[in-house]
Every structure is written in C-alpha cells, then in structure tokens.
Amino acid sequence: MTLTQSPAPQRSLQVALGERSYPIHIGPGLLGDATWLSPYLAGRQVMIVTNETVAPRYLARCRQGLPEGLEVEELVLPDGEATKTLESVSRIWDALLAAGFNRRCTLIALGGGVIGDMVGFAAACYQRGVAFIQVPTTLLSQVDSSVGGKTGVNHPRGKNMIGAFWQPQAVLIDTDTLLTLPSRELSAGLAEVIKYGLIRDVGFLGWLEENMTALRDLDASALTQAIERSCTIKAEIVAEDETEQGVRALLNLGHTFGHAIEAHQGYGNWLHGEAVGVGMLMAAELSQRLGWLSVAEVARTAAIIEAAGLPLLAPADMTAEDFLDRMRLDKKNVDSRLRLILLRGLGDACLHDETPSGLLTELLASFPRR
C-alpha cells in the first residue's frame, strides 16, 4: 500500500485491455475543460445523456467542455435506479435515431451508476456499437460502475439481467462533483471503496479506517487517494478477466446478498451501496461460520461499514427464503449451484460454491433485522 500524502491535481490510470484499453483521469475541474473530452470523441456527433438531478448542476459545464463545431444533442432522463429499464434505453436509441446519429457518434454518460450503465448499454447496441465516455458524478460510479465495461439494465426478475460488456473510450472523474453529492450517496459509494480493501488490500482497509472521517468530510486529498486506489484495483482485476470468467467475480463481494435486498425492496428504496454494505457483512459472517474469519475480523468489518455511515441491519420484512429466491437467479451461479464471494481473510476474497445450504439458511435467518 503506497499512497502519496499530497496528490497532484490530476491522476491518470490505464485500464489495460489490448485494443480496448482506456484511461481513467481523476482530479478537480475536468468537466469544463475541453482538453479532457476532445481526445475521446469518435466523430462530430455527440450526445450527452444525464438525469434530472445532475442536469441543472453539471450539464452546462459538460457541454462547455466540448470543442466548437460539433453536432451536440442532450437527453435528460428521470433520476433513480427504478428508471434503469429497457424503456429508458429505448428513449436514448429513439433520440439518437431522431437526430440522425451514425456509427461514428459518441455518447457521454454524465451522472451516477444508473446513467453510466444505461448509456453504456445504449452505446453497446446502437448500430451494433458506438463510442461512449463515462463522466461519473457520484462516488459509487467513480470507484466502481464507470470502470470495466459492465453495462445494462434491470429486469423485474433481477438486477442487471440485460446488458453487455462494452468498454468506454475514457473515464473522466471530476472530483468537484462530489461537493454536491448527498451524504447518503457518499456513504453508498464508500461501501464499494471498502469492498476493495476487503477483497484485495488489507493495507487499504487500514488506511480507510484512519481516513474515514476525512472522506466523509469531503477532504479533496483523501477522496482523490481513495478513488485512485479503488480504480487501480478495479482496473487490475478487469484487465485480468474482462468478461468475468474468474477473478472478476470477486468484485461482487456482498452483491449477491445486496442484489436480493434491492430487488426485494424495489429498486431505488435501498441504495445499491447500502445493500452491498449489508451484503458484505453477511458474507463476512458466513465466512466466519466457515471458520475463515475470526469474530474480531467480522467486528472490524462491521465497524468500518458503520463508520462509513451505512446500515448494518437487513430489511425487517425479508425472510431467509426471500433471500434465497432472489439469490438463485444470480448471474454467477452455474447450473443450479449457488456461488458466493466470501472472505478467506480480510483482503483475501474467494469464489465459493460449496457453502452447505444449512449454514447459509441459518445465517440468513439469524442475521439482525431492522
């Protein structure tokens, strides 16, 4: 773990995927500066897609960051996970076709994970694939969903069930956008930051324990370091396993449980990061029941999740059976085998498909509820 204590204003990483490689640029003031978007435009046609919450704050600044002489369209969708549907993506396709956009157009996803996932999927399938740029404006999308090319929408029967692997041309993370982020959403983003420590980097977990207050106080230096370290780990894993045949599944720590909560509670009622926080704690407790984590390590996991301002209790109205019903549809499962990401230690996640079902049911039944 080597984080410098005084970061330069802009940091850049590379996601190494051969001819699909792309940079992640992190820093303040990227949004309105034309030097950042220009190199990644495929042609003269550009559509900025954002939502009703982000548009009044950042749409004008984003547009200002485009060079002169382009054909620029804007599309403002409703906000929220409940809008992450095929119907919303169809609205993007309709707008692209109405504008006569061709295969050399570029979509810009300006917003959080919902916008990034939908715009990426729209780009993946418009005329069989066009360019897009991720401009994530929430911590969660900056450290997770904007990197790695997972795109898609939800289906009433499951989260992200329809989608594609489609890599952006670049990810532009303007850390200034976090200054207007509601604290509940900041906490949700911190869940994914904690995840990187839990799955791969116990040193980073220690750094987070020391710096959690600074992060929640929006300390620019701490945020930049947390984002950079998170993106670095994500980029490494994605470069190893772009389409999740193996190690990439580890990024789903807490997500199998978390997706079940989100789907059961109705998308948007629990934030994704909140559900993942509880899900990571469930994974830690199950790992402890398997003899892999100590009680103290589970307590340490709970403490950092709580320090991030995240809930520790599962929804009151969800039975063990409710969890299992949703978890059986998880994309990681192979044939009828349930596969879970668990912790062999802090900073050491593994994919496990041999959890005795009694142990899992017991955990789900006894886990504290609200």
Add this chain to the structure above:
Amino acid sequence: MTLTQSPAPQRSLQVALGERSYPIHIGPGLLGDATWLSPYLAGRQVMIVTNETVAPRYLARCRQGLPEGLEVEELVLPDGEATKTLESVSRIWDALLAAGFNRRCTLIALGGGVIGDMVGFAAACYQRGVAFIQVPTTLLSQVDSSVGGKTGVNHPRGKNMIGAFWQPQAVLIDTDTLLTLPSRELSAGLAEVIKYGLIRDVGFLGWLEENMTALRDLDASALTQAIERSCTIKAEIVAEDETEQGVRALLNLGHTFGHAIEAHQGYGNWLHGEAVGVGMLMAAELSQRLGWLSVAEVARTAAIIEAAGLPLLAPADMTAEDFLDRMRLDKKNVDSRLRLILLRGLGDACLHDETPSGLLTELLASFPRR
C-alpha cells in the same frame, strides 16, 4: 472457382475469429441427429426459439437432436420481418428469466434470418452474453445472416439499428429444410448467393448462370455447392473484418438501396432478398454511370437476378427523395457522407463515398418502377 461436382453429404467450414472461431456444418439430416448439436451446448439449460411457421415443421426434430437429460424450453414467436422488434427480444428475455436460466444456458435459433438476428441479439445481451447456435431454415439465412455474428432488431426509423456483434457457437445448415421453403423465399435467398458472385467471384457468377434452374428446382447437389461457396466467401470476409471497419461493408452490396425499400414499404411486404436484388441492380447501374461497368455487364446482372425469380423494378410509390431520406440513416455513413457499395467490375466490389449526388439522384429518379 473450384466446386466439386459430387459433394459429400456433409461439408464443414470454419469461421476463423481467434477464440470466437466456430464451424459451419452443411448437409442433409443434421437437424434430428444428436451428434451435431451436442458439442456446442454451454451447459444443461437450452432454449429453442422458433416461429409459428417453422415450429410445426422442425421444432420436434430439433428437440430430438438434443441429448437426454437437459432442461429444455421452447419459445414460438410470430413469423415475419415485422416482428423483428425489441419487444420480441424482450419476450425471449422474459422467458429465459421465468425459466431461471443462468449464464451457462444456450439458445438455439431455429428459423430464418429474423429468428437468427433476434435470438442472437437476445443471447448477446442476456446476462451480458450467453451461448447460441444458429440453425437456419431458409436459404437466405443459411448463406448470409446466420454467419458472421451480426445480430439485432429493426427500429421504426431504420433496419437493424439496434443490435450487437455476437458470434454463435456453430451454424448448422440442414439442407433438407429447403424442401419446404416457398419458392418466393428461395428466390430471396438466391439474391444473397448472387451477391457473393458480384462482389468477389465472377467465376461463381458464371456457375450460378449455368445452375440457376437446378437451384430453383431444389437440386440437392447444386444447393449444397451454392451454400458452401457462399458461406466460404462470407467466412473469409468476416474473418478479415469482424466488426465492419472495412472490407466487410462489401457484403452490403445492394443493401443501402434495399433497406430503403424495405423500410419505406413497411418491413415484411418486400422480402429482404427481393429488395436487395433491386438494390444490387441499382448499384450496378450507378457503377455503369460512373464508367466502371459496361452496359452488357449491367444486363448480365439484371439477367441473373431475373433468372433467380426476383423483381427488377423498384416500388412505384417511392421517389428519389424517399430513397435518399432512408439512405442518409445507413450505418455505413460517416458523419454526413453517403457511402455506397459499388462495382468496379463484376466480381470486384468497392466502398465508395464520392458518388456525385446529382448522379445518384438521377439514377434514383430514372430507375424503372413497377
């Protein structure tokens, strides 16, 4: 041009695309024989998707060609190009989710080009990509759409506007299915066969002129040879240029004009191959106006299209402007430049974006109408 005169019952080709390579098997009796489907199944969950016309003829036989012990689902969609919509693909996703199918499932596309395109697109986006097998039952899909991984659906504003490049695990062409194909659809398929001669193989064009009667009489040997030669040319071009950055665009000879006819007339009223036939003749005439083809070569083009039983006249109610409006949306265009596939000679197609617009408008205005 070396076509053997007595083909073996089964022929196999390979589409060389690195780790996405796959075989094309051609011959009679493949459908009910379990040796053909089994090697290409990703797991134990299989869904056969077909349409109302094909189901009574071949669904039972296809199912019989699956090994024992699988979880098999069937989905029968309505028939016709008008059904090639996002809504139909959504029905496939709904059925997959209702059946609890996971990422290791396999879709089988049993039918013509519409089924193949939709099932391929459904496979491309279900859980970000699952396996599928093409089992084309029309000549058109056997020689063209089932090979090369172009999948997708139509949009009211344009054909194949929403889709993905997604390669099948295998293409199984049972030539017996042509015995029940209506002659109008056989002719439509022959348009794409003729296309291969026109773009890349004047020797094959000569062979087609000699064997057109045998082909239309469903001579098994002639059909097998025509399919094999067509698939070979298509596989070569796809291997060179999977995502149509260059040479693959040549496969669109006649399609820019043809798509305009299909879209203007309402999908399904003109068969795709019929529209392509007229489109190829338009391309030949425009090539002649550019000084590349002789009048005799255009006449030879018209003669082989007519011999295949295809129309030579454009729709009476389509003006030059109607054509241009539709053609401007073509996926090959870059920025606002119209790109056409034309013929520098018979068997020698090229991508051209410098056709004087006056010449094009003149051709469109003067081309014979019904």
